[in-house]
Structure formats: structure tokens, C-alpha cells
Amino acid sequence: xGKRAAGGPQVPFKMREVLVDIAKRLGEIPxxxxxxxxxxxxxxxxxxxxxxxMKDREVQVAGAVAAEKNGDxxxxxxxxxxxxxxxxxRLAADPGYTFTRxxxxxxxxELKELDAEIEQVGRRHRSDSNVAxxxxxxxxxxxxxxxxxxxxxxxxxTGKTVEHDSHAEAPAKxxxxxxxxxxxxxxxETGVFKVLEARPGKSDGTIRAYVEGPEGKVALYAKNxxxxxxxxxxxRTVEAxxxxxxxxxxxxxxxxxx
Numbered sequence: 001x002g003k004r005a006a007g008g009p010q011v012p013f014k015m016r017e018v019l020v021d022i023a024k025r026l027g028e029i030p031x032x033x034x035x036x037x038x039x040x041x042x043x044x045x046x047x048x049x050x051x052x053x054m055k056d057r058e059v060q061v062a063g064a065v066a067a068e069k070n071g072d073x074x075x076x077x078x079x080x081x082x083x084x085x086x087x088x089x090r091l092a093a094d095p096g097y098t099f100t101r102x103x104x105x106x107x108x109x110e111l112k113e114l115d116a117e118i119e120q121v122g123r124r125h126r127s128d129s130n131v132a133x134x135x136x137x138x139x140x141x142x143x144x145x146x147x148x149x150x151x152x153x154x155x156x157x158t159g160k161t162v163e164h165d166s167h168a169e170a171p172a173k174x175x176x177x178x179x180x181x182x183x184x185x186x187x188x189e190t191g192v193f194k195v196l197e198a199r200p201g202k203s204d205g206t207i208r209a210y211v212e213g214p215e216g217k218v219a220l221y222a223k224n225x226x227x228x229x230x231x232x233x234x235x236r237t238v239e240a241x242x243x244x245x246x247x248x249x250x251x252x253x254x255x256x257x258x
Contacts, residue, residue: 015147022132025125036118036121037118047107050103050107058097061087061094062087065077092247098248099208102208102219102247102248102250105245106250131151131154134150135150189241189243192238194211194237195234196211196234198230205224207221209222209234220240220242220248221250222250226253230251240253240254
């Protein structure tokens with residue numbers, strides 16, 4: 001049992017730890033929330049830049065298709081259906097456009113993760129505040145055992161008595177590049193690819209490579225440690241854990257095979 005504070009009720013040491021942990025989380029919330037909101041704004045800005053870049057390229061390609069003439073000086077693509085098909089074909093074959101589109105996919109996925117995390121942090125903050133108020137009221141009324149029961153149930157509900165969410169340890173959380181999809185990783189596939197070429201992307205340290213795999217030549221993207229491995233593996237074979245993007249694959253992890 002813990003020591004009795006002067007003029008106050010006795011609280012078991014274990015329950016004191018839970019109260020201290022709740023107080024610590026409440027103190028960290030402003031910094032954590034601010035970091036998440038700032039990161040969300042940065043990702044949102046990056047997404048809109050990608051979308052703007054895609055739109056500009058779509059307009060350029062559409063203009064070129066509309067202006068193209070055949071040998072008789074007539075429009076090479078005389079109807080809307082033909083023009084749209086040619087625009088789609090050219091964009092699909094444009095490496096810069098497909099890379100920007102893949103970046104936009106990653107930013108959308110990251111926004112979903114950040115929104116979920118912001119919601120989780122907000123709910124935890126409200127829960128901590130409510131429990132702290134309830135326990136203080138119970139202790140003030142001399143209902144020590146009831147306060148202990150509330151704290152025990154709350155600690156069990158959070159899954160661990162004295163540790164809080166791992167997200168709270170990093171107020172300025174980076175882009176979580178290793179897990180861009182909101183599915184929690186259950187859509188990962190594993191494959192072996194030969195790396196034909198690799199080069200840095202436009203932002204955020206993304207590496208874009210072209211690899212040869214079971215389905216032929218495909219674009220493979222990676223960041224951080226996986227990106228460094230990918231960049232150093234040109235001409236080699238790698239095993240990748242990856243997920244599908246609209247155009248290409250995104251590698252969560254890579255290891256050289258040969």
C-alpha cells in the first residue's frame with residue numbers, strides 16, 4: 001500500500017502509477033495534437049501540389065492531342081472518344097505523370113491515417129479527462145475503493161496500466177512512409193524482382209525504380225530504408241513486400257536476393 005498523503009485518502013501505489021500516467025498524457029496532448037495537425041496540413045499541401053501537377057499535365061496532353069493533325073491536315077483524333085482514349089494512353093505512358101499519381105495515392109492514404117490518429121488522440125484525451133475528474137470526485141467523497149475500481153477498469157480497458165499510446169511518444173510524427181495504406185498491412189504481397197533502373201523521385205526521398213517481375217516490367221516505389229536498398233540494387237534481384245498502387249507497386253520492405 002502507498003503512503004497516506006497529509007489530509008488526503010490513501011491510494012495504492014499501482015493506482016498512483018495509473019493516475020500519474022493519465023496526468024502525463026493530458027500534459028502531452030497539446031504538443032501531440034499540434035504536431036498531428038501540422039503534419040496533416042503538410043500532407044494536404046503535398047497532395048494538392050501533386051493533383052495540380054497532374055491537372056497541368058492532363059491539360060497539356062489534351063491540348064496536344066486536340067491540335068494533332070494527320071497527313072491531310074485534318075484532326076488526327078476527330079471525335080471525343082478517340083481523343084479521350086489517346087489522352088489516357090499518353091498519360092499512362094508518361095513516367096512523370098505516373099510517378100506524380102503514385103505520390104498522390106500515398107498522400108491520400110497518409111491523410112486517412114492521420115485523420116484516424118487525430119480522432120484516436122482526441123477520444124483518448126476526453127476519456128482521460130473524464131476519468132481523472134471522476135476519480136478525483138470519488139476520492140474527495142471518501143470512496144477510495146470505488147476510485148480504485150474505476151482506475152483498474154480503465155487501465156484494463158486501455159490494455160496496459162502505465163503505458164500510453166506509442167503515437168504520444170512522437171509529437172512530430174513523420175510521414176509513416178513504411179505503411180502508407182490504411183488497411184494495417186493485411187494487403188501486402190511478396191515477390192521477387194530484378195531491378196532494371198532506379199532514381200530519386202520528386203519529393204520526400206521516394207525512390208522510383210523499374211523492375212522485372214512475374215507480370216513483366218513495372219514501376220516500384222520505396223522510401224527510407226527500403227528506398228536506399230532499392231537505389232543500391234540496380235542490376236540485382238530483390239525480394240519485396242509490397243502493395244499495389246493505381247500505377248505500380250509500393251515496397252514496404254526490401255532485401256537483396258543476389
